[in-house]
Amino acid sequence: RNSGTPMRSRGAFLRVLGLGIASLLFGVTAAYAPECPCISPNSPLIAQANEQFAALGAPGYGAAGECRAYDKELEFAGCVGALESDCPGGPLCFCFEEWCYVDPSTCEINKAKCIEAGGTVGTDVSPYCRDREFQLSSLIADKTGNTTALAYYSYATCGSLNTYDTSRLSEVIAGRNLKIKITESYYWTYKEEEADPRAQHWLGWTGVLNKALDDGFLRFSPAVNVTLDESWSSALSRTKFASSWTACVLDVAVGNADMCIGDFWVTPQRMNLANFLTPFDNDNFYLVAPRTGGDEPLFDILQKPFLPFSNMLWVITFWFLVFSALVMMVTDGHNMDDYDNQGKFAILFKSLYFAFAGYVQGGSANMPASVPGRLATLGFGFFVLITLASYTANLATILVSKGSVTGITGPQDAIDKGVTICIPIVVEAQLRSNFPSAKFFLITNTGDVARSLFNGKCGAAILQETAINSMLAGKYAQADCKLLDEGDLTEEEAHCVRDDQGNAKLDRDCWLVKTGELIMSVPLSVPVRTDLVQGLGWALRKTLQDGKVDQLKASFESTLPPPACGEDGSLTEAADNPLESLRLPANAMLGTTILSVLVMLLALALSGVEIYTGRTIQQILGCGKESDGDFAPATVSGGTRKGRSKRKALLPSGSKKNLMDGMGGGGAPPRPSPFK
Numbered sequence: 001r002n003s004g005t006p007m008r009s010r011g012a013f014l015r016v017l018g019l020g021i022a023s024l025l026f027g028v029t030a031a032y033a034p035e036c037p038c039i040s041p042n043s044p045l046i047a048q049a050n051e052q053f054a055a056l057g058a059p060g061y062g063a064a065g066e067c068r069a070y071d072k073e074l075e076f077a078g079c080v081g082a083l084e085s086d087c088p089g090g091p092l093c094f095c096f097e098e099w100c101y102v103d104p105s106t107c108e109i110n111k112a113k114c115i116e117a118g119g120t121v122g123t124d125v126s127p128y129c130r131d132r133e134f135q136l137s138s139l140i141a142d143k144t145g146n147t148t149a150l151a152y153y154s155y156a157t158c159g160s161l162n163t164y165d166t167s168r169l170s171e172v173i174a175g176r177n178l179k180i181k182i183t184e185s186y187y188w189t190y191k192e193e194e195a196d197p198r199a200q201h202w203l204g205w206t207g208v209l210n211k212a213l214d215d216g217f218l219r220f221s222p223a224v225n226v227t228l229d230e231s232w233s234s235a236l237s238r239t240k241f242a243s244s245w246t247a248c249v250l251d252v253a254v255g256n257a258d259m260c261i262g263d264f265w266v267t268p269q270r271m272n273l274a275n276f277l278t279p280f281d282n283d284n285f286y287l288v289a290p291r292t293g294g295d296e297p298l299f300d301i302l303q304k305p306f307l308p309f310s311n312m313l314w315v316i317t318f319w320f321l322v323f324s325a326l327v328m329m330v331t332d333g334h335n336m337d338d339y340d341n342q343g344k345f346a347i348l349f350k351s352l353y354f355a356f357a358g359y360v361q362g363g364s365a366n367m368p369a370s371v372p373g374r375l376a377t378l379g380f381g382f383f384v385l386i387t388l389a390s391y392t393a394n395l396a397t398i399l400v401s402k403g404s405v406t407g408i409t410g411p412q413d414a415i416d417k418g419v420t421i422c423i424p425i426v427v428e429a430q431l432r433s434n435f436p437s438a439k440f441f442l443i444t445n446t447g448d449v450a451r452s453l454f455n456g457k458c459g460a461a462i463l464q465e466t467a468i469n470s471m472l473a474g475k476y477a478q479a480d481c482k483l484l485d486e487g488d489l490t491e492e493e494a495h496c497v498r499d500d501q502g503n504a505k506l507d508r509d510c511w512l513v514k515t516g517e518l519i520m521s522v523p524l525s526v527p528v529r530t531d532l533v534q535g536l537g538w539a540l541r542k543t544l545q546d547g548k549v550d551q552l553k554a555s556f557e558s559t560l561p562p563p564a565c566g567e568d569g570s571l572t573e574a575a576d577n578p579l580e581s582l583r584l585p586a587n588a589m590l591g592t593t594i595l596s597v598l599v600m601l602l603a604l605a606l607s608g609v610e611i612y613t614g615r616t617i618q619q620i621l622g623c624g625k626e627s628d629g630d631f632a633p634a635t636v637s638g639g640t641r642k643g644r645s646k647r648k649a650l651l652p653s654g655s656k657k658n659l660m661d662g663m664g665g666g667g668a669p670p671r672p673s674p675f676k
Helices: 002-026 044-055 111-116 139-144 197-202 208-217 244-254 298-306 311-332 344-361 371-400 411-416 425-434 446-454 465-472 475-485 530-545 548-559 571-576 578-582 586-613 656-663
Strands: 152-154 177-182 225-229 259-261 281-292 421-424 440-443 460-464 512-525 635-637 640-642
Touching: 044 139, 197 208, 197 225, 208 259, 208 530, 208 548, 244 259, 281 411, 281 465, 311 344, 311 371, 311 586, 344 371, 371 586, 411 421, 411 460, 411 512, 421 425, 421 446, 425 440, 425 512, 440 446, 446 460, 446 465, 446 475, 460 465, 460 512, 465 475, 465 512, 530 548
Parallel strands: 177 225, 177 259, 421 440, 421 460
Antiparallel strands: 281 460, 281 512, 635 640
16 A cells, blocks of 8 residues: 555646646646646637637636636526526536636647656546547637637536537538448348338338437438448458358448448447447347147146137137027027926026027027027027137147147256257357357357257257247248248258248247246447447437337337237247147137127017017018917907007917917917016
8 A cells, every 4th residue: 555655646746747837838727627627818729719709798708717607697608597497408508517718738648748657548647648528619600700719618627518519429420421231130120112202211121220210310410311232241241250240340340331230239249340339229038949749638638628719718608608598588488389388497597508509519409489589599690600610620720739848948958958059159159158068059140040950950049039039920931931942942951831822831930939037138239430439329329218219119010020829929828838829819709799799689679679569570560470479468458458468478389279279279378478
């Protein structure tokens, strides 16, 4: 500890000595940052500027030789009425920030003098070892046209942020033409068949990144122009790196392009080549492994007959059948052909039997006699027709399928079992650091994973979630068939599976599932040339801060291909229960259920008309017969009808009583109707 004291004392002495000499030679007054002190009011460095400010009605503006909020309440600066409560973030916050004029020669690092003073760049041993940001004032030139009265100011030396002049962020970029390389990647960048006339500079390319960058480009004035290079990384750069993406980073580093657009993984290797903008997202990596079959438990076998429909659809079906039974009871409960026992509960339970028996038999189990009853049967039959057809279609597939799960629980389990794991070459270093004993097979393109697993080069893979989603949507299956058609792959290599129409089967890769927990996250960004980093980084950060990237991601989510595995596209669901993807969801039968219910409601309405009028629908329509009369006449007293007619039970059509009635004979009176 004592050995360091002389050096600290020496450093303090040199700083004081340096500032003292500067005060004598340049009229510098020490204030705040010693490496970039404010200059005194009589410094020749701002003599001409003082004259110009005096002529503009602001004598001594910024020339007090110390840090002050010179713009506060100053009409000259447009700060009259500015409220400090609006800060930070308000447009007039610069009015309350302290600054002063400085000598630019003292604000920059002088490496030689720093070493001479016994220090190294970045230390506090000498003012020459550190620097502070400063800018050339454009105020005089803007207001008077005088370009010789120069003055340099610094907010940084006073510990303030320059929110007054943001030209340092835009002067390198505004109006500039950017040469940009681009490739297709998920919903970040892809090409449409027809170019958007409002974004012709993208030549038909669109995506989250294109829209986000456009938002950032418009923050500069004049706006940024784009020259698009669709060739992606150059041939020379590809000879140096196996990954075409890393090769594009090299193209930016050597000046072949100003930036490359895509969801680049930010790795130490790539950061050593070029700078990257603010990360706009992260890629989450998981293990992917094949499903393995096995003997099914008895419970799984027993539940298969119920698997064609989802649980919710079974609930809907049950309650529809109960509803159908109630409709049968109301519309046809007086029909003694079907309901020989006219007790209320007997009719209810018989109706429930007819509904459920009719459903499993595939048709009506009763013979309705009334028009409402027959109409209700039509509605019931329509529901049965559609649901049983759908049930039969799914059941055959489910009965011959076997539930399966992956035999690997995570990366460490794969390592312990000696399984070779396919990984992208770009993230090899990080994965080897995490799993030093693993056996890896390196791939240059995530689209090669399924083929590598088919060909036995690896038994599992580590992929980012977006690649897993693309694989389970069939994109890699389509790509392999295309490579086969173009002659780039053999049939043995491509493992192309086609349907009856010759198209690639999108569910080829559904035998692969995500398993285990999150392995790692890698930030996503785009490489950009060094002098553009600050300006474009600021623009992208503003776009992210405004929430526009999240809005764009939600908007472009709909452009992704639907998953071929899992009921709702959930890879996790397909992994937990592969048969779930075959089950019919409740909303698939929504239209059928609604139409059937409407028909039955109409039947109820017609039955109500019959009860209210005391006449059958046939009689109301003028086409009734004597045998259609199923209502007891209203009570007649003194020639006057009292009350509405009431239903009476229809005797079985083949009964002796009906036969006698038809011959004009008498007989026992009918059983009393339960509706009296």
